[in-house]
Amino acid sequence: MSLRHALLGLLAEGPASGYDLLGTFRTSLAHVWPATQSQIYTELTKLDAAGLTRVASEGPRGRKTYELTEAGRAELRDWLLVVAPNGYRRNDILLRVFLLGAVEWDEARDFVHRRAEFARARHAEFQSTEKATDWDGSDLSVYGRLTLEWGKRFMQMQAEWSEWAEREIEAARAAEDAGRG
Template sequence: MSLRYALLGLLAEQPASGYDLTQRFEQQLATIWPAKHPQIYGELSRLADAGSIEIDSEGPRGRKVYRITDAGRAEMRRWLTEEPVDHTMRIEPILRSLFYWLMEPDDLERHLEREAAYYREQAEVFKQVAAAKDRGDYGDAPHVKSMRITVEAGIRLYEALADWAEWAETASSGRSCEMPRVDAGEPFASRTDELLKGFGTD
């Protein structure tokens, strides 16, 4: 469902063709919300059927440029303000970490080094973009400001993952496994306790 609104949102910036949008997903959104052309073209057809977007113009090679309609803009705003946020997160490398105990120490160390390097590089890419935006390279249109916020999320997320992978390296290498103590602070009531139960081994 989210892709539908991603397309609607991008078309709220400016008209674009399926090809244009595919490029943008490949180049800018690959790490945020990957999408390939078959899904994009399909979703565009459905958005057009629903009247949320319409053909703006047609070009060579069957190129079809879409633009958002008033109904589409309204639908987008409805989604943003009324539709509950989906906090689902599936990060395979984190799932993998549950099973680190099954790996040979050498394999694990190699794995964690690569992971840290990957995350660090991604963070660096986002930082470069942020710096460019802060320099004003992209102007100060409203959607550029929003993108600056999105990019900040990328920086912080990948930085956090890189730090985590590096921490895990030292945490795993010392076989006497000295974990830095976490300060638990005030124990929580109700909700947290509920979420907590069953977090044991069995």
């Protein structure tokens, strides 16, 4: 996913300023695709230059409200429906797990234990977000809730996998110790 397509998708909901978009990122996309203020404003300038958005209005202190152009809508649609997702070709957590043989048993076990704790904490955060959100019938609400549910399930799976991995590391260590004795 790119910031470009995230912004195009948000602008498909209606015109918004960079400040408005930053607020949406902070409240709903932060768990999926975080972005900084400078990244958002830089990308909005690029989108405008590429003809994918246009400035709908300018307010005080140079505040610009952007709207999606037909070219931007077509770009978003193509990305959503035609371009194949990358999926999880790179995962730094799994790379680290694959290389845990380079550290001591206790360090490896502690690593996956911390992953389980992290996943449980994130799962709890997502549950709190779900309870605190006033879900309505808007597209952002419907699809935001679907995204949140994916996050909850993904974190639950990570916690369960990490707990299993911790047991596997302990069993491998015990087998090695038994082989020595």
